[in-house]
Amino acid sequence: MKNLNYVLLGFSLLSCKTVSRDEFNTKMTDVSVKIPDDLKSYDAKFSFSRIDSKADAKVVRGQDIQVKLPSGSYTVNLALSNKNGTEEFEACDTVKRYEFRETKVDAIIDICRKSDRALVAKTLTTAIVVPPAPPPGPVDPEKPVEPPIIVVPPIIVDPPIVLPPVVDEPALFETDDKCFGMPATFTREGTEIVIKPSGEIKDHIFDSANYPTCTITFNIPKAKGKGFAPSKYSVKFATDESTLAYKHYFRPIVKDEADISAFPCRLAIMNVATQSEKYFECSFYDTTPEKFGTVKESDKLNYEKSCNAESTKIRMEIALIGKTATKISTLQIPEVRVSIPYTEKCL
Structure with a gap:
């Protein structure tokens, strides 16, 4: 029985995943993008490239997307293709700097027609839906009214955001x-x-x-x-x-x-x-x-x-x-x- 316990312990250790400290420390941001209704018939592809990292761009397809990204500075590319696969619209400015550092952000992207670079639309903000409050119940006149319980929420202090050092970049x-x-x-x-x-x-x-x-x-x-x-x-x-x-x-x-x-x-x-x-x-x-x-x-x-x-x-x-x-x-x-x-x- 003792030998069996050793085997089980060894198997459990082999099954564990080693997690680096960086995985716990990396702050993530939920980035939302909503395509206007007039352009919902087009296939949408988004590419998020982090400026301060050499990691490959994150490519996401869909109309109304929400993608979890490591917090930081990004450029965003957008392509809208028709049913034949031809790109008709794209992001007006593919080198614009977006700061994704809050817990949740909306990426507001200017959309241009590829043929003449004319601005046609912007992506939309995503509204937060708050459920309605339940209707009040019947009041019992004989039941004493209890004072409300006031709960003081804990004060959570976010760690300071450490920005990368400013360096002189070459002209475009x-x-x-x-x-x-x-x-x-x-x-x-x-x-x-x-x-x-x-x-x-x-x-x-x-x-x-x-x-x-x-x-x-x-x-x-x-x-x-x-x-x-x-x-x-x-x-x-x-x-x-x-x-x-x-x-x-x-x-x-x-x-x-x-x-x-x-x-x-x-x-x-x-x-x-x-x-x-x-x-x-x-x-x-x-x-x-x-x-x-x-x-x-x-x-x-x-x-x-x-x-x-x-x-x-x-x-x-x-x-x-x-x-x-x-x-x-x-x-x-x-x-x-x-x-x-x-x-x-x-x-």
Whole structure:
């Protein structure tokens, strides 16, 4: 019998789970997000990335969600997709800092239409439902009225919140103050960088050594196992008929400091359609309905290289390309828009 007790004691010890002290000390926050009724027909996906941690983003799907997160500073990404799987709406500002430090908080997110970045709605606050008080019972006139019992609740003092030390962070993006050889301003508007060149390109003859370019460097660190989510760009221009006839085009190339592709971008051919400020996608993913959300076969090798690489910045260079000896008579480019890239976990 004594031997059996030893066996049971040994089994009990083996069955115990070792719990670290941090698991007890980590403060958690219940984060609630409520989608407006007008957008309830869309599939919703949320991504919570903690700023002061290298942990993977927490991805949650659903309309009205409540997720338990370690208290801290976060960025939140939101995507609303239609029944075909196409994303139609997204968070307006994916780099906005959210402080989730109370026991329960509502994440209020601005929702923008992907096609034109217009603000369409905000997520809602979650109301706390208080049950109604029960109706009073009959009063017995012969029963003495007892004084109410006053209970003094204990005073609970929350421990002080220790914020991470403030450090000098690098600028989100860097430029050389020129775009396609023209002086330009670079400003941030929500989730986009807006570039406004001034002046015009006049009587330019193309050869392979003098393509006009517009370059922007994003200081966005990326860990191994993560890639860059799809981005997009647009170019607004005005030119003459003789220049338009050559079908010159804009070719973006996006690479990290090790010359590894961050994602491929579609070419924007200069024609009447592109003058309407149309957005062009930058993504490794297939957009056809039958293969939506999968990596294109032709881009799988570069996608794997990007996922296996660790980087601190990516450089986007948009080149204006034309056949050798063709000409630009006059060309104005009043505006270029580039979505700010962000990282996501690789497939």
